[in-house]
Amino acid sequence: MGKNIDAGRKEAEFAVSALMEIPSQYKATLALGLLGRRTGNCPNKIARQPPISGCNRSVSKSSKSSCSSSVTSAPPMSTGSNESQVCPICLVKTKNMAFNCGHQTCDECGEAIQTCPICRVSIAVRIKLY
Numbered sequence: 154m155g156k157n158i159d160a161g162r163k164e165a166e167f168a169v170s171a172l173m174e175i176p177s178q179y180k181a182t183l184a185l186g187l188l189g190r191r192t193g194n195c196p197n198k199i200a201r202q203p204p205i206s207g208c209n210r211s212v213s214k215s216s217k218s219s220c221s222s223s224v225t226s227a228p229p230m231s232t233g234s235n236e237s238q239v240c241p242i243c244l245v246k247t248k249n250m251a252f253n254c255g256h257q258t259c260d261e262c263g264e265a266i267q268t269c270p271i272c273r274v275s276i277a278v279r280i281k282l283y
Contacts, residue, residue: 240257240258240259240262241256241258241270241271242258242259242262242266242270243259243261243262245259246259246261246262247259248282249281249282249283250263250264250279250280250281250282251279251280251282252269252274252276252278252279252280253274253276253277253278254269254271254272254274254276256269256270256271256272257282258270260281263276263279264279
């Protein structure tokens with residue numbers, strides 16, 4: 154390839170040559186018997202059962218499991234647009250201030266912080282949204 158060829162053509166030729174290597178690499182893995190074979194000595198992991206919410210299970214067999222009536226589950230998450238407009242700090246007011254990183258809070262919370270509560274970037278720009 155010469156220097157006169159444009160970048161798009163060089164990229165296309167490189168992509169074609171890379172795709173042409175795939176069949177030979179696949180045949181080599183078949184010949185070596187590498188497909189589906191485990192190569193490490195990692196033991197098989199068995200997934201544990203999820204915890205039962207609201208109940209405390211004791212390890213000892215003599216004690217009974219006790220459920221607390223004061224434990225309540227979180228409300229189901231809604232997918233409405235209203236939830237995405239609530240300030241992530243106070244969870245009350247609507248978002249009306251944006252920062253240089255693109256994240257948003259309400260103006261009251263946004264004035265009081267120095268770093269973004271989402272990505273922890275130092276806040277250099279505050280933009281009031283209307």
